[in-house]
Amino acid sequence: MPHISLENDVPGIRSLVLFRPETGKHLYDLVQILLRGESTINEGDRELIAAYVSHRNNCSFCRNSHAAAARCLYENEQGIVNQVLSDPETASIPELLKSLLNIAGKVQIQGKAVLPQDIERARNAGANDRAIHDTVLIAATFSMFNRHVDGLDSFTPIDENLYNEMGMRMAKGYNFPVNNQVAHDIK
Amino acid sequence: MPHISLENDVPGIRSLVLFRPETGKHLYDLVQILLRGESTINEGDRELIAAYVSHRNNCSFCRNSHAAAARCLYENEQGIVNQVLSDPETASIPELLKSLLNIAGKVQIQGKAVLPQDIERARNAGANDRAIHDTVLIAATFSMFNRHVDGLDSFTPIDENLYNEMGMRMAKGYNFPVNNQVAHDIK
16 A cells, blocks of 8 residues: 555556656656657667666566566567566677666666776667666666655556556557546556 | 766756756756745755755765755754754754655665655654655655766766855756756756
8 A cells, every 4th residue: 555645546656646746747758758759779678778777676566567568669579578687698689788788787776886887888889978878867767766656655566467558558658647637548 | 077978067967967958857847846846845854855865875966966955045054964964863853854854765775665664753743645755756856866967977076165056056946957058047
């Protein structure tokens, strides 16, 4: 049961943005730009970074929902999601994505854990400044979302089918539920 | 030296939002609502929560700048800032603020570290649902900012006077630098 009375029974972050839309709107706008805006990192890879950081932060709601979104976006390569959650270094993914996940994992620990050699590895694999910036900010942003969701003990479903449905909706984008109503095209 | 080429020499988070204004705008809007919007927690106390979380995350730029903003807002009670950074439980502050700082400190560790007894303590001291929600989100948000600033190794001045000047500007609010120009009324 959530630590505060949210006056709705939707799961995870959505319950919190409905409780406090003034802050929720900016959270949705931020994640829409980061995960769906123009980028050299494809949308599936960005969802995977979000799921990986959430996994490291022990936030099962964010891990399961963003892993489901990544599987949806990867289509025929869904198997890499569990491989990455288990260990990015041994997953069947390109070195560029491994190097970005390595940076995201360092950010999850703390900002100062990112070392020049972590950045150099990503550059050697082809990452530009924007990709490095966005990887750091995605990892930082999910370090926020994970704490927001779990710090208030928001409702975390256990039914895997619910996450698959969420993943399909999330793959289409993050639209803030306008006028405090629960829309059907958002997480 | 920052890990990426930011093409500006302003310090901390401001250098990052100028590099990537599409995400920066939402970061500023979020912090403006959280730290300056309507709340039962006064602005000095909210800045203090931000500084305390940043201190625990070892982010000296955010700690020093938000501590300076808190001192500016507290006026004649500036001494409590250093007391809280040292140990909130022994600081000369009301039990309500102590209980909120306790929750913020748990959120800094991870969301699931917040226990029902932490919430109960805050309620017994007079906190309502909104105050508890906002405390969790302020702590989560600064767990993001700290990682963003330090994960990219953005420029962190050491001159204390610069932070005092920042604090005075920040006390007036967080306005996004429009059109990518460095404004003089923002951090």
